[in-house]
Amino acid sequence: MRAVRLRIVYATLTGLVLAGLVHIMAVLAIPRLAETDAVTRAKTSENLDHPQAVYALATGDAPAPQEVWLPIPDPAVAVGVCAFDLSDGPMRVSARTGNLALSLAAHGRQGAFYAVTDQAAVRGALDLVILTRAQYDQALADDDENEPSRDVRIVAPEGQGFVVVRVIAGLPSQREAANAAVRAVSCTTDAPDDEPRKPGGR
Numbered sequence: 001m002r003a004v005r006l007r008i009v010y011a012t013l014t015g016l017v018l019a020g021l022v023h024i025m026a027v028l029a030i031p032r033l034a035e036t037d038a039v040t041r042a043k044t045s046e047n048l049d050h051p052q053a054v055y056a057l058a059t060g061d062a063p064a065p066q067e068v069w070l071p072i073p074d075p076a077v078a079v080g081v082c083a084f085d086l087s088d089g090p091m092r093v094s095a096r097t098g099n100l101a102l103s104l105a106a107h108g109r110q111g112a113f114y115a116v117t118d119q120a121a122v123r124g125a126l127d128l129v130i131l132t133r134a135q136y137d138q139a140l141a142d143d144d145e146n147e148p149s150r151d152v153r154i155v156a157p158e159g160q161g162f163v164v165v166r167v168i169a170g171l172p173s174q175r176e177a178a179n180a181a182v183r184a185v186s187c188t189t190d191a192p193d194d195e196p197r198k199p200g201g202r
Contacts, residue, residue, distance in 0.1 A: 025172060044152055051080025051165045051185050057175035070164065078178040080165045082148040082187035085158060090131040090139070093163050097121040101168040104128050108161040114154045122150045128163065129190065130152045163187070 037081050054070050068078060084091035093104055097118040104126070105115040118126060129151045131139060136155050143149055165185050169178035 018062050027093075048082070049186060050187055051061075051163075051182055051187060053078075053080050053179070053182065054164075055061075055079040056179045057169055059176045059179065067121050074168070076169050076178075078167045078169065078175070078182045080182040080185065081162045082165070082185070083132055083162045084160065084187075084189075086130065086132050086159045088134065088189045090129050090190040091163070092151075092186070092188050092190050093128045093130075093165070094188075095121075095126045095165070097124050097126055098181065099120045100170075100174060100181055102126070102181060103166045105164045105166070106130055106161060107157065107164060108156060108158045110157065111162075114158055116152055118139075120152060125150070128184065130156050130161075130163070132156065133160065 013069045015057060055072050055078060057076065058103040072079060072083070082091070082093055095102055095104065095118070103115060105112050106115070106116075106128070114130075115126075116126070127150065129139075131153060133155050137152060139149075139153060152170060165182050167178040167181040
């Protein structure tokens with residue numbers, strides 16, 4: 001009788017352990033399997049040469065959107081996204097800085113891996129270039145020693161992702177300018193010198 005009870009306890013414990021492992025694996029796999037994860041949602045911007053608006057600030061008769069797919073911690077921040085696919089080449093995000101605070105944050109499926117603000121701008125220009133390790137090494141090899149690059153180069157941990165552009169409107173009168181500043185950012189794929197530069201990540 002005791003042996004039977006031990007078998008039942010053993011079988012129960014084994015089942016609980018297996019169920020726990022399956023649950024943990026399912027939770028960890030959700031970001032990769034979800035069809036509506038952030039990287040997948042951002043892919044709609046791949047063919048654009050500017051950020052796709054995710055959150056535009058209310059101006060006059062234009063209300064702010066009721067639903068967005070990225071967290072918006074501050075309703076005074078205009079937000080846009082540029083998707084990238086590094087198999088097409090390095091992704092270049094270029095912004096002209098002005099009176100409004102601007103930031104760029106690079107994301108992959110595992111979350112953000114780099115962020116920079118307009119404080120890093122050189123002569124009013126901020127160029128963030130996202131590359132694979134091989135592309136980064138090639139860019140270094142191609143650099144002109146007499147004219148060092150002013151690009152902010154970042155090696156991405158994976159080949160696909162997106163860049164979030166945020167512009168802060170400190171005053172209600174700056175909201176329209178913040179929306180325009182997001183749209184004015186350029187998102188292009190750096191093609192070889194003998195090929196035209198392509199918009200977005202495609």
